Amino acid sequence: MSSTTDLPVLLPAAQRLAERARREREVGGPIPRLTARHGAWLAVILVFSAGAAGAQAGAAQESVLSIMLKWTPLLFQGFIFNLAISFLAMAGGTAAGALLGIWQISLLPPVRAGSWLVTQFFRNAPWLVLLFFCMFLLPFQVEIFGVVIPLPDWIKATFGLSLPVMANVSEIVRGAIQSIPSGQWESAESLAFNRRQTLWQIILPQCVKRMLPPWMNLYAILTMATVLASVVGVSEVMTLTGQVLSAEGGRTDLLVPFYSYILLWFFIYCYPIARLTVRLERHFVVKT
Amino acid sequence: MTDTQTWTADQPIVRITDVHKSFGAVEVLKGVSLDVMKGDVICIIGPSGSGKSTLLRCINALVPINKGSIRVEGQEVHDPKLNKLELRKKVGMVFQQYNLFPHKTALQNVMMAPVTVLKQNKTEVEARAYALLKKVRLEGKEPSYPGELSGGQQQRVAIARSLAMNPDVMLFDEVTAALDPETVKEVLVTIRELAEEGMTCLLVTHEMGFARELADHMYFTDRGVIVEHGPPEDFFANPKDPRTKEFLGQIL
């Protein structure tokens, strides 16, 4: 990564851009960058659009604020549903992805090639297509040892979202393992550690710190992607918002206030995570 | 191939015979032979890229050799059925870049291999680790992480870490090359103490004064072969090969 020359052929912006491209590649998508200003703007848009809609509506109709308050409990339930999907997809995707990532550095060529192929496949497939794939091809119930387990839509959607998470976690793990200097492997080997011991006791513990920021970025991407589940009909917050809007007679002036309201929730949830990620990143950069 | 039982202390503890090693098309070792007796201190010098470090790595089976034979206490290293654990208990190695485990304290670095690999009793290992760190003059640094230690201190932890496996032979791969001049000395003092206690040492080094003082035998390698060798007095006073002369002329 370091330049071999002291002469400023290119200024630091070049290195920053390269670093950014590398990170985006690792998590497989643009990394959201939330700032407090972003939240303030959402709040401003919300207030203004609600005000404008209220002024337009006139006295005869219910005020925008009371409509929003009325539906808040329902929408909030939907939002919690989004978060639940994000937790489960992240947990499942991380577990599977960690395994896949370790296989990507396996000494057995078929294992290495196979896990690479799976990783690339699910990284290149659009999230929405994977979502469709799981919605339509997973059965509505499975039978394991005579026990019938129903698979409702949201479970299928969770599964669909966990596939790209898995592929990107796999890349994060592989990248982290390969970023550990080869001297660590060598010195562990000279101390008679076998490969498994080296991996679990020397390499992976050192990877955790490096993997944490991209992993959290991935979580932020996933959380925002949960709204895709609305396209396949899971009754999460976006679907419910659409239903609420049509229940209110399809008033277009409500669109902006409602959407910015929902986005504000996402912001309030994601912002602390984003701040923490940035802090961890800085911490990590200073340490090494 | 295991004739470990037949090995006796009057035979060379490390016997390297006609070793060839290539990385791809580049042959870095072209038939190297040398013997090391128990308790010997061997210093290998030579320009960079002459294959010195590769030779040390071959002794430890970190890199496989293409041809020839390396025996440590009679055990053939270049043997697919080699028990690497047995070999590495006998041979300790210290690296140029220290390669300490940054997520473990100095004490944990020393304790890790005996506890994890050899499954030794933790309290016993701990007592030994304290003693080893004391021996390398790092008393009080046990709870420090590598990142909190100077280069010289890290390198001494690395030496203690290797010693914790109770090796019979120690390999030192340019262990002072990455250090500040001030800290070089503290590491050299540690190595000298080890040598004086009778540890068999193979050093790749650029510290000529140290080599002259400590070595029982000097080797000069260039482009994958041993050009010249001999006891340090002769070696430094009247080198015979022009390449040795040139190298010593440049470095001294």
Next chain:
Amino acid sequence: MEGFFAWFQWLYDETGINLTYFYDSFDRARMIGGFFTTIWLSLVCLFFSSIIGIVGAWLQGSRLVWTRRIVQGYIQFFRNTPPLVQMYFFFFALGNLLPRVKSEFGFMEPMLGNFTWAAISLSFFAGAFNVEIFRSGIEAVPESTREAAESLGYNRLQSYLYVVLPLAFRVCLPALNNNLVNLVKTTTLAYAIAVPELLYVSNQIWSDSVNVPEMMTTLLILYVALVGLLVWAMHRWERAIRVPGYGT
């Protein structure tokens, strides 16, 4: 060719694997149309998002504080909200604000069609990232490089054209490629506003022919192949023109 298509009819009869888009000319036309709609949408968005990026990067260098702030606000908004919400916002909120016009058949129709809205929304989405990328790319080239070019006899325009921009472009390329790959994946969202792209037409076909597994598999393979090809080609290009010593 007919024999080739007929084979798939036979395949369906024999195995039940129903790849209608091979033997049914109507489905085939839909599928090909969908594929090219996806490609066309990507290209249109690539073009307009690049223009947005260049203009935005230029505006970001403006001396007016508010110009810079507005560009920054635009980037923040599009970078941090789900693109699906952006698309809904453009299509439903802005789409309804525009007046309706009389079509050639005499119906009242929205002024802009679904495809146009999808293109606008995705261009703004991808453009937000391009602004930042272009900006950093230009910032990466030191003033002294341009001066050096001018001292060699280039005029100002030439020094930009032959030295600064090519260098900036090389610096930008990896990030731009990420953005392009992401854009192609994001075109699937146009499904949500009924743009007849690949995902949408596949849905139509499986609704008509009830061949969901076949269509889903086809779709997945098509997208993975398309994106995989793009990623592969772009990486080769990146490696070919990268500046030694910079980036990975």
